[in-house]
Each structure stands twice: as C-alpha cells, then as structure tokens.
Amino acid sequence: MTKLLEIKDQLIRFYSKYETYLYPIVKFAVALALFTVINTNIGFMEKISRFPVALLLALVCAILPTSAILWIGAIVVLADMYALSMEVALTALILFAILFFVYFRFAPKDGLTVVLTPLCFKLYIPYVMPVGSSLLRSAYSVIGVVCGTVVYYFLDGIHRNAGALMSAANADEEQSSSKFDISVGQFLGNKEMYLVIVIFVITAIVVYLVRRMEVDNAWTLAIISGALIQVAGLFVGYIVLGVTGKTLWLIVGNIISLLIAFILQFLFMNLDYARTERVQFEDDDYYYYVKAVPKKMVAVREVTVKHFGNTASMGKRIDHSRSVLSPEEEENSRKVIAKELDIDEDLLK
Amino acid sequence: MISEERVKELYHLAAFDEYENKKYYQAGEYTMWDYVGKEIVKSFFSGTIAFILLIVFWGLGDIDTITKWINRVDLTTFVPKLIVAYAGFMIVYLLITARIYCVRYAKSYRKMKAYGNHLKRARRLLREEK
Numbered sequence: 001m002t003k004l005l006e007i008k009d010q011l012i013r014f015y016s017k018y019e020t021y022l023y024p025i026v027k028f029a030v031a032l033a034l035f036t037v038i039n040t041n042i043g044f045m046e047k048i049s050r051f052p053v054a055l056l057l058a059l060v061c062a063i064l065p066t067s068a069i070l071w072i073g074a075i076v077v078l079a080d081m082y083a084l085s086m087e088v089a090l091t092a093l094i095l096f097a098i099l100f101f102v103y104f105r106f107a108p109k110d111g112l113t114v115v116l117t118p119l120c121f122k123l124y125i126p127y128v129m130p131v132g133s134s135l136l137r138s139a140y141s142v143i144g145v146v147c148g149t150v151v152y153y154f155l156d157g158i159h160r161n162a163g164a165l166m167s168a169a170n171a172d173e174e175q176s177s178s179k180f181d182i183s184v185g186q187f188l189g190n191k192e193m194y195l196v197i198v199i200f201v202i203t204a205i206v207v208y209l210v211r212r213m214e215v216d217n218a219w220t221l222a223i224i225s226g227a228l229i230q231v232a233g234l235f236v237g238y239i240v241l242g243v244t245g246k247t248l249w250l251i252v253g254n255i256i257s258l259l260i261a262f263i264l265q266f267l268f269m270n271l272d273y274a275r276t277e278r279v280q281f282e283d284d285d286y287y288y289y290v291k292a293v294p295k296k297m298v299a300v301r302e303v304t305v306k307h308f309g310n311t312a313s314m315g316k317r318i319d320h321s322r323s324v325l326s327p328e329e330e331e332n333s334r335k336v337i338a339k340e341l342d343i344d345e346d347l348l349k
Numbered sequence: 350m351i352s353e354e355r356v357k358e359l360y361h362l363a364a365f366d367e368y369e370n371k372k373y374y375q376a377g378e379y380t381m382w383d384y385v386g387k388e389i390v391k392s393f394f395s396g397t398i399a400f401i402l403l404i405v406f407w408g409l410g411d412i413d414t415i416t417k418w419i420n421r422v423d424l425t426t427f428v429p430k431l432i433v434a435y436a437g438f439m440i441v442y443l444l445i446t447a448r449i450y451c452v453r454y455a456k457s458y459r460k461m462k463a464y465g466n467h468l469k470r471a472r473r474l475l476r477e478e479k
Contacts (some may be wrong), residue, residue, distance in 0.1 A: 094406050101399035102442075105392065106449050184410035 005296060008267060024062040031061035031069045034115055037122050038076055041159050045083035048076060070111035077155065085165055087179040088158060095154055095187075099147050110144045117148020118155070124249045126152075128257035130200040131226040132264055134207035135219065142204030146197050153193040157186040191241050199233040214291070216273045223261040227254050272296045352478060358471035365464045373464075376457030385450045392446040393439070400438050 015022055035054035043049030057076070061069045074096050082089035104110070113133055120126045129148070133141040158165070161182050187193075203226045211222035231254050238246050271293045279290045325333065338345040375384055408415045 091406070091409060094402050094409070098399055098402045098406060101395045101402070105395050106446070180409040180412050184406060188407070188410045 001296075004266070005270075008270075009297075011267075027066060027069065028058050028062035030112070030115065030119075031072070032058035033119055034069060034073050035076065037119060038073065038080065041122075042077065042080050042084075042155055042162075044080045044162070048079055067109060067111040069115050073115060081158070084158070084162065085179050085183075088165060088183045091180065091183045092154070092158075095150070099150065103143055103147050107141075107144065110141065113141060113144030114148040114151065117145050118152035121149075121152045121156075124253045125256050125260070126196075126200075127203075127227065127230045127254050128260045130204040130230075131207050131223060131257065131261050134204045134226070135211060135222065135261065135264055136268060139205055139208035142201055145200055145204065149193065149197055149200060153190055153196075154187050157190060158183060161186055192238075192243055195234065195237040195241060199230055199237065202233065203229045216276070219265045219269050219271075220262075223258065223265060226261070227258045230254055230257075270296045352474060355471060355474040355478070358467050358474060361467040362464070362471060365460075365467075369460060373457040373460045376454055376461045381451070381454050381458075384454050385447055388450040389443055389446055392443055396439050396442040396446075397435075399442070400435055403438075 032054060035057055036051075039049040039051075039054055047053075057072055061072060078089055078092055078096075081092045099114075113129070117126060117129050120129050126149070129145045130142055133145055164182055165179055206229055207222045207226040210225050211218050213221075215221065231250060234250055235247065238244075238250075272295065273293060275294050277292045277294075279288075279292065281288050281290075334345055334348045338348055379387065
C-alpha cells in the first residue's frame, strides 16, 4: 500500500510539473481515439476517414479547448452521414441541435463526458461513466452521460442499418421517406437504449447519494452499489426485452468498470478511516459536530545532504584550472576531512 | 520593503482577474432577478427551437403515417393539444433554467464578495504603508 501511495504521490508531482504538456497530450489521445472509432464504424466519407486526417484533427484538438473535440467530432459525423445520405445527415443534425438546446445551453463545458461515453460503449465499459461522473462531479452530470448514450445508439443504429440506407439511397429519389424512417425509426424504437438510459440515471443518483452519506467507506459502498444496480437492472431488463448475447459483456464490463472506479477512488478519495477524529465546538450561532477523516498519505522522505571537505567553499566557483593546492589549503582540507570522518589527522598525511 | 501580507492579497486579486473574472463578473453587474430573467428570455428562444426540433424529429420517424394523418387531422382538437404540450415543455425547461442560474448567481456572488474583501484588505494595507 505504501508503494502505491508513493506512486500516486509521484504521479501527482509529475502531473503538476508537466501539466502544460500533459493536458494537450491527453486531449490528443482522446480525440485520436474518437476519430479512429468514428472512421472504423461510420467512416462513409472516404476522404476524411483516413488515419492521417484523424491524426491531423487530433493535433488540432490538442491545441484547442476541450469542447473542440465535441464540435469537430460532430462535424466529422455529419460529413460521414452526408456521404451516406442527405436525409440521414439532416436527421443527425436535428438530433445534435436538440442535444445542444436541451443540455449544452446549460453546461457548455461538459463536452468531454459526452465524448467519453460513446468511446466507453465501444470498449464495452460504459458502466464506468454514470459511476465515475457521480463520484467526481454532481448527480446532474449524468445528463451528459445520457446525451453520450443517445449519440452512441443513434450512430450504432446507422452503422447496423448502413446496408439498408445505402440501398435506399441508390434507389429512386422517392425513397427519401424510407431513409428517414430507417434512421429515426431505428433510433426512437430502440427499447434497449431507453433501458440503458433509465438504469444509468438510477445508478448515477444512487451513487451520488451513497457517496455523500455520513458513513465510513462511503465511496466504496457507492461504487459497489452502482455496479450491482447496473448488473441487476440491465440483466433483468435484457430478459424482459428479449435482448440476447449481452450478459457476458455486461458482467465483464462491470468488473472492469469496478476496477476503474476503485482506481478513481484511490486517486481522488483515499481516506484512512482508522484515524477518524470527532470534535465538537461552538460559536455564537451554532454547535458543530465535526468528523474529520485524514487522507492516506506517505511522509515525504527527508533527504540529508552530507558535505565532506571544506564547506566554506560551498557555493563558490571552483577553479578547476588549479591542480595543486597550497600547503595552507591542503592543511585546512586535511583538518576538515579528519574531523568529518572522526579520524586522526596524521593518517591523511 | 515588500509587505508579504499585501503581496498575498494582490496575488488573490490577480488570480481572480486572470482565471475567474470572466466566469463570475456577471454577479457584479446584475441583480439576481435581472441575471436569471436574462437567462430565462434566452431559454425561451432556445426552448422553443428545441421543442420544434423534437416535434420534427419525432415526425421524421414515421413520415408516411404523419403525411396521411395531416390530411385528416382535426385542427380544433390538435392545436390545443399541441399548445398544452408546448406549455408543459416550456414550463419544465424554464423552471430548470431558473434553478440552474439561481445557483450559479449565488456562487458567483460569493466569489465576487470574496474578491471584494481581498480588494478592501489590499487597499487598507496600501494606505497603512503610505
């Protein structure tokens, strides 16, 4: 445990020292992952669905504010949808506009949650998002997770129905209504999406309430209760809806999410409940019952620098051109070294 | 001689000006209800657009049925229903707006008050030094 705490301490110091460089690198990595996922799943426009373009866009995102990842990602998605069909692009544009007016009107800087949620879905660990957002932020940040979930299921539906949409696009112009039907209908009729959203919202609220409870190990309880709600809720929901083939990834994804949540806990709220202190005091208006739980920390290792030789010369410029000391200097050095080493001065002659 | 206390106060002021002023300055410029009212007016427009887009999006899902339905719709019963739906949506949307911006104003006000206290202390220290 001490070793882990030392590593955490080193990580924090490393991050504070190189924050200026690390933050753009993190943004670059997230943006590159996003553009790669977009290209591999819905990269219908060949011109922009190449790795060099993704790399270039990720580099641009690294120097722009975090919300730029969301905006540039939305533009890339719209371009891909346009390559597939004009009607699908229009549908995507309306959906993004609804999300903008309903949610980003209030939380313009919450774009990273919306970007990370579809990415986590592709990595089979979306369960970490409601738990993580409620641990690190307030309960309403789950709305960002819900927006990300909506975007994921919309794009996943387009990916699954790409064949039907392409054949409709190649057919008669009269088919435009069927393209709307496919793109919007698959999305609005997706009961699995509604189930996931409901379970995510319940999870986020429960995790937020439990982690704020005045009990020991509140974060651990919150993480475990969040994972249990998701496993139980989604398992039952999948049975009711008749969705098959999801149970394995539901369990594996939740185990991985649980581990990530515990890492978050270790990094952000690692408390030593054994040393809890309870104090009471009062002022003119209130009586205070305070419970103080110390954070687990490692003591900073004290480094003692021992100087040998003539310390009077410390900080002074050393004249390396002189190779021979004067007899007086030699005598002084010998005295100091003998004193430091606690030996007879004659031994150094 | 440099006054350590004054440097601390000036640091707080400079840090606020550099990083937080843009975020919280509105609490110093508006009263609470002016600020919230301004955001409610903005939300009225954005909420109306969002409602229209929601209706359009829902309609696109089953465009053939909607087309057939439009031909035989009774506007005297449909329009009141639409108005009720719009009013319900807007009430919820505007209440959320009011709540969010009340909380934000209270936070900004606290920050601005703390900034004002640092400013007063810095001014007092400067006067004492002179």
